[in-house]
Amino acid sequence: MSIAARVVPAFTLKQLAYLVAAVEVGTITGAATRLNVSSSALSDAITELESAIQEQLCIRRRAHGLTLTPSGERIVAHARRVLAEADELTRAVGGTDTLSGPIVIGCYPTLAPIVLPRLLREFGAQHPQVDLTIREATQDQLAEDIAAGRVDVAFVYDMLVPAETERVQLAAFPAHVVLAADHALADRDTVRLTDLVDDDLILLDAPPSSEHTLSVFDAQGLTPRVRHRTSSYEVVRTLVARGLGYGILVSRVTNPRSYEGLPLVVKPIDPPVAPVAIDMIWAPNRPVPARTRALIGFARGLDWGAA
Structure with missing residues (x-):
């Protein structure tokens, strides 16, 4: 088809960008602030886009x-x-191979201390013109962010990840038991769940960690006695160190002490439970910019450890 025969679009890239920004932020005012334009200019651009394609694209309500x-x-x-x-x-x-532009990295909170330091420092040093920003959230929230385009790539556990995502596995780790240093089982090389089931469990209550912990017990026909629930990894370790119960965690830290400085011990589970994989995910239905492809390749090339 010749250039003359092609249909010239009746809309502009700016109109498309304004619409996408409004959808991602959720409000006209918020999107206008992000783009440093007036609310009326952004609203008019969306109206002009709707007129050009003869479709109502959104419903705009001041309070909603x-x-x-x-x-x-x-x-x-x-x-x-x-x-x-x-x-x-x-x-x-522009004729340059220099990578630039924004990348929003999503991360499940307990993976953040493992994943983010290396990405921000090492990848950031290699590509200083790439603007890396962070969003920590639960996996269901990150999945929504990926689908909505608010996050470019996310690091999550491989449980409860929607099928409609591209993914690559980076590493896999088995769950382990966290005990206070003076716990009755602290001197054992391994710990059986049957020896813990009558003790109090401090449950990391953030999906999918809570589901995984309960499934580990359920696989052996056991039901743990949950004393406290918290969405914070460090609160689990702190309460365990205080002698309030034990924890079942996947992510590991090299620091053998709690946030308060009290000693902790980590023990493998016997019999071993299936490792949990760490996945990097991104949207399958959008082109991946070169800077994001570079980040994906960089992360795949790192040694994250193995089960």
Whole structure:
């Protein structure tokens, strides 16, 4: 098809970018602030886009933000791909191989101390013009962020990860028992769950950690006695060190003491439980910019440890 025969779009990249920003932020005002434009200019651009394609893309309500229509959801998915390709074209026209631009890295909180320091320091040093930002959240929240385009790549456990994501496994670790140093089982080489089931469990209550811990017991026909629930990894370790119970965790830290400085011991579970994999995930339905591809390749090349 000749250039003359092609249909010239009645909309602009700016209109698409304004729509995507409004969807990601959730409000016209918030998106306008992010883009440093007036709310009226952003709202007008979306209205002009709707007029150009003759579709209502969103419902704008002052007290409830912005809600996409079915047509809007379809258009936003296309718009993200178009904007990603436009970004790549801009870099190619610039004639430089230097990677630049933003990458939002999502991370499950207990993985953050393992994953983020190496990425931010080592990858950041290699590519100083790439703007790395962090979002820590539970895996269900990160999955929503990936689908909505708010996060470019996320590091999660391989449990409860939606099928509609691209993924690569980085490492796998078995769960272990965390005990106070003066616990009756602290001198054993390994610990059996049957020896713990009548003690108090300090449960890391953040999906999918809580589901995994309970499934480890359920696989042996056991039901743990949960004394306290917390969404904080360090609170689990602190309460355990205080003698309030034991913990079942996957992520490991080299520090043998709690946040308060009290000693802890880590013991393998006998019989061993299946390792839990750490996955890196990203959206399958959008082009991956060169900077994000570079981050994915960098992470795959690191030695994260093995089961």
